[in-house]
Amino acid sequence: MKIKRYFAPTMREAMRRVREEQGADAVILGSESRDGGIEVVAAVDYDEALLQQAVRREPSRRLSEAPLTPIADDDAPSTPPSESRPREPAATTSGERGSTRRGQLVWAQDPQLKRLQEEMQGVRRMLSETLSQQTEAALRAHPQRARAMRSLEALGIDHELARELAAHVPDGDPSKHRNLPLSLLAKRLKTVNPLQLARATRLALVGPTGAGKTTTLAKLAAKAVADVGARNVALITMDGHRAGAEAQIGVYARLLGVPLRVVRDAKELRAALLACADCSHVFVDTAGLGPNDQRLARLLPELARLGNDPDIALCSLLVLPANVQRDDLISASARFAPARPMAVVLTKVDESTRLGPAISALIGCGLPLAWLADGQGVPRDIHRARAGDVVMRAVWHARDARQRESTLERSQESAHA
Structure with missing residues (x-):
């Protein structure tokens, strides 16, 4: 050359x-x-x-x-x-792809431009770190803001979110602003009244493996049976890949006295939903597939297309467990975004030591929270999500976690003594 x-x-x-x-x-x-x-x-x-x-x-x-x-x-x-x-x-045609034509x-x-871009990226990182350090120093200079940041992080709230919220705490009498950080956190958390979802009478529950979709579906179906009667409720399962999945949801269907249909793909799902046109409430249980499963990549857009079908009007609910890390929840919400979920059901709240990571993830992904599930009881262990109640639950969980840690430390000290 x-x-x-x-x-x-x-x-x-x-x-x-x-x-x-x-x-x-x-x-x-x-x-x-x-x-x-x-x-x-x-x-x-x-x-x-x-x-x-x-x-x-x-x-x-x-x-x-x-x-x-x-x-x-x-x-x-x-x-x-x-x-x-x-x-x-x-954009090139298939015949032009991969070839450079004469003329x-x-x-x-240019290599110089590449080096300039790398230098600019380094400058941006340096500025970001400098601003972060300045913000940290500003927070430390205000005792009320520093205290607010510590209290939020004690709940498990993400550091960046805690710093952003603490920056809004004004100076003055600490007793007047003691609950302000929690109020700011509750305002940032989006919730939706389940009654507003009443028009969504065809619900498909999607979510990662082990999130509790089947149990959550049984709870929602039981509430619907109590409201409109068993003859107006139907269940559909697509979870034929997990051993015992059909048997589990079959038990719930028999206990509730509602019909159960088993489908394998989106085409069969559409036919089953049309067959259940006389039912006012239909709940669809989907398989919990891994992040690299190609069936998941094919299924989620199909669910979104069924939502756009006026004869079907299928809506999706994202089921997320509260007992995992924030990054895992954000990754799961991004993975299931092609299904266009309308709200989130947060499960395994009773198994979580801190709710801060889940709250941070929900604020980060921007999806509203509709229900909290905190047990295996059907249907009693599912509750409407209210932002203030969720934040107070986070406070109680953090308090219980501190008490358990103190008890464990005392027991270890006694054992060593």
Whole structure:
């Protein structure tokens, strides 16, 4: 590969020199505006296979193809320097994909531009860290804010969220603002009244494996039976992959006196929902699949499409366990986002030592919370979620956790003594 730099007062003049010296097969590696003109880096006799391999190895260095415009004519309009920058790849047909045609230029990032981008990213990281340290110092300088931040983090609230909320605590008498951090937290937590979901009479429960979808479905179905009667309620299960799943939901169906249908895919699910048109409430239990399961990737968009079908109007509820870490909950919410869940059911609240991670995850993903499930009892252990009640539960859980830790420490000290 022969690489050469060209400096000219205008882009048109630079391109003319490139074409005159290196021909129409020249590759423009980059360009940069300088004092008095523009500098273009061009190459010829490049190895296309190595170039494409480099693109696959470094996705951040995108290549795009642009037709070579005639620039030898004096009356051709000059190209402004801004248009000489690397362009985003244009859409190509299948026949053009992976090939560079004669008479076209391949635009790539100049190594100098790459280094400049890396330096800018380093500056951004440094500024972010500096601002974070300044915010931390400002919080420490205000005892009330520092106390608020410690109290929120004691609940298990994410550090960044706790710092953001504590920054709104004003100076003054601490007794007047003692509960302000909890109030601010409750305002950030979105909840939805289950009565507002009453129009969603076709509900599909989605969520990770072991989240408690089947038990939650039984609780919701039992409430519906109590409200509208067993003849107006039906259950559908798609969980045929887990051993004993059909038997478990079959037991609930017999106890509630409602029909149960077993389906394998979205096509059978649509047919089953149409067959249950006379039922006012239909609940669908989906399989708890792993993050890398391809069946999950195919199922979730199908559920969203059934929601757009006016004859079906299927809505999804995301079931998340409260006894896992915040990052796991955020990852699960992103994984099931293609199903377009309308709300969240937070399960295993009784098995969680701290509710702060779950609250932080719900605020982070922006989904409203509809129900809390705190036991295996059907239907008694499911409750409407109110933001203030959820925050107070988080306070009680943190208090109980501290008491257990103190008891454990005393018992260990006694054992060593």
